[in-house]
Amino acid sequence: MSPRRAPLSAWIRSILFVVLMTLVTVPYSLVTVAVRPLPPLPRHRIVSFWAKITAFLIWHVLGIRWRVEGRENIPARPCVFLAKHQSAWETLVLEAILPRLVFVLKKELLRIPFIGWGLASCSMIAIDRNDRRGALQQVIEQGKERLAQGFSVLIFPEGTRVAPGHTRRYLAGGAALAVSAGVPVVPIAHNAGEFWPKGAFVKIPGEVLVSIGPPIDPQGKSVDEVNRLAAQWIEAEMRRRFPWHYGDGDVTAGVRA
Numbered sequence: 001m002s003p004r005r006a007p008l009s010a011w012i013r014s015i016l017f018v019v020l021m022t023l024v025t026v027p028y029s030l031v032t033v034a035v036r037p038l039p040p041l042p043r044h045r046i047v048s049f050w051a052k053i054t055a056f057l058i059w060h061v062l063g064i065r066w067r068v069e070g071r072e073n074i075p076a077r078p079c080v081f082l083a084k085h086q087s088a089w090e091t092l093v094l095e096a097i098l099p100r101l102v103f104v105l106k107k108e109l110l111r112i113p114f115i116g117w118g119l120a121s122c123s124m125i126a127i128d129r130n131d132r133r134g135a136l137q138q139v140i141e142q143g144k145e146r147l148a149q150g151f152s153v154l155i156f157p158e159g160t161r162v163a164p165g166h167t168r169r170y171l172a173g174g175a176a177l178a179v180s181a182g183v184p185v186v187p188i189a190h191n192a193g194e195f196w197p198k199g200a201f202v203k204i205p206g207e208v209l210v211s212i213g214p215p216i217d218p219q220g221k222s223v224d225e226v227n228r229l230a231a232q233w234i235e236a237e238m239r240r241r242f243p244w245h246y247g248d249g250d251v252t253a254g255v256r257a
Contacts, residue, residue: 063205070212086193165245
């Protein structure tokens with residue numbers, strides 16, 4: 001549903017969400033600055049509580065709910081999550097769904113007032129996307145450090161938001177981190193872009209399905225093989241769960257990892 005055809009209630013919900021998020025984020029950003037001297041895990045618990053507040057507002061104000069399948073596939077130890085990237089929803093809600101999570105994100109986000117302060121305090125992995133080789137090195141070095149601290153790392157392997165029904169080449173940074181650190185890769189598929197379209201102000205109430213796949217053990221596998229297995233599972237799951245976005249019927253179409 002396009003924003004122009006969205007019901008008036010969706011406009012009201014979206015406006016109210018922005019107002020409430022502003023009222024929450026501005027003062028909470030000061031908290032994130034105050035707790036920076038704390039060790040990484042306690043600091044992360046305090047800062048990431050903002051994500052739980054945000055998730056509450058998304059559920060109750062925007063009316064975007066979610067159902068998670070495959071929680072049993074989340075390892076007890078730190079891992080690398082590779083997820084589909086369709087909207088801002090997954091950057092806000094997955095933090096509240098998955099345990100002890102840090103993201104790989106573009107460094108420009110740290111410059112955003114208030115929100116950037118929180119990201120900087122939350123042990124996120126900030127990279128320069130214009131320096132591909134340097135970015136990969138940053139992902140591996142900082143990622144291994146975060147994993148050793150007890151965090152799991154979330155990476156969007158397509159590198160940017162992609163509309164439902166489309167895919168981009170899966171970059172291998174997440175697979176490279178997993179192979180280098182010897183931790184499993186856990187793939188995630190979802191359809192958040194149906195309700196939170198890229199670049200749209202109005203959000204549409206509905207239920208997001210988050211499907212968490214079985215862990216991929218990197219032992220004895222190359223980076224390309226791990227990346228390919230993750231991409232194949234995600235894209236096949238997207239076509240199986242949300243076939244109305246795909247007209248080809250081929251569950252492997254578009255996988256170019």
